[in-house]
């Protein structure tokens with residue numbers, strides 16, 4: 614069981630060569646593939662749907678970590694599950710019946726994640742933590758890749774980690790937005806276990822595989838013991 618994962622977000626991939634981009638992620642031992650679904654309502658951008666998830670599923674065995682930035686996500690869970698999603702992450706801001714929604718996701722055979730926006734406090738999700746496989750902390754306002762990491766996210770990650778530890782929960786803490794080689798170690802030290810990166814991976818001048826490797830190096834090389842080496846994926 615891996616303790617940490619890097620999850621490249623294909624939002625910044627070159628979609629004319631998506632298969633090759635995904636193969637590069639696999640070759641660099643990415644942990645998961647992160648797929649950003651946006652509806653133009655909950656967030657200002659429109660991106661991809663089940664069709665792209667299904668295409669990814671055909672070319673990779675990597676778990677597909679699907680981030681649903683959409684209104685009324687419950688209407689689409691089944692389509693994404695059928696398309697091959699491994700985990701469905703829904704935003705607390707879009708789910709008035711969050712516990713039911715998480716249950717629905719699990720009954721479809723997927724892991725269930727809860728995402729929260731930068732302005733949403735931890736207490737909005739606290740009651741649902743025991744039912745979540747992953748907490749997704751947005752460290753930018755969702756909608757676009759290439760934004761700057763919001764520094765206050767570090768304290769939020771630490772707060773969530775503390776609460777999960779108190780519950781003896783093994784849920785992942787995933788950080789999404791503005792993750793770079795300069796801040797990834799600090800994010801990990803605050804208690805995150807999964808790191809989403811679009812720009813740092815796919816816009817790396819030497820390509821996605823090197824982008825992933827440099828992120829991993831930024832963590833390992835700055836580790837005082839190098840102990841995490843064996844825990845990485």
Ligand code: DX5
Nearest residue numbers: 755756758759790791811812
């Ligand atoms: C933002 C998305 C992120 C985004 C991250 O709304 O949820 O996953 O792709 O992009 P970077 O790593 O460039 O901030």
Ligand code: ZN
Nearest residue numbers: 622649680789
């Ligand atoms: Zn995302």
